[in-house]
Amino acid sequence: MPKTYPMTAEGKEKLEAELKNLKLVKRPEVIERIKVARSYGDLSENSEYDAAKDEQSAVEQRIAQVEQMLKYADVVDADSVDPNEVSVGKTVTYTEVGEDDPETYTIVGSDESDPLNGKISNDSPIAQALLGKHKGDTVTIATPGGSFDVVINEVKA
Incomplete structure (x- = not known):
């Protein structure tokens, strides 16, 4: 049985807002940063590209974590x-x-x-x-x- 995540209704609303922000704001920002960094040429020595890829990984991990928490949320009344x-x-x-x-x-x-x-x-x-x-x-x-x-x-x- 998957782990449940006890939370208040307010906490669930905050997670839903965070997920929306991650998907609609942060993810597109990071994708744009990757595009810009790619345009600089050689990716092997491109610190902007590496930083953007690291940030993309962090954003995607947080999206997955928040989705998991919302899926198994146990909203306590x-x-x-x-x-x-x-x-x-x-x-x-x-x-x-x-x-x-x-x-x-x-x-x-x-x-x-x-x-x-x-x-x-x-x-x-x-x-x-x-x-x-x-x-x-x-x-x-x-x-x-x-x-x-x-x-x-x-x-x-």
Whole structure:
């Protein structure tokens, strides 16, 4: 069975927009750069041609990756899950035991993650520990830097 890609509806929309941009904008730009570089003559010592071919490879790989993710997308409807249960698409606030400052993260699919903006991947150690837990639960989170306990204060869709 192929791997599924959990994501929010917003994340799927962003991937669809990225795929459209890659196919309709980036791909033609790179093809044009290759044509121009070919016109310079000898391809064996043509760095512009080599760079354009490398970029073409990267664009085609990303197109294939995004198409795969969209084909096997598992769009999670956070509203269909118990309102107090942590799941993909929900925002969870917790406080580390012995600390006062709460932390808030939205759990999203791996391609949507943006930790600096409070979006963590469902594959991250923190999200893995929190998924399926409920408001009020004490959870042990094991990270490469060590383990710590948190209390889930709030879960919202």
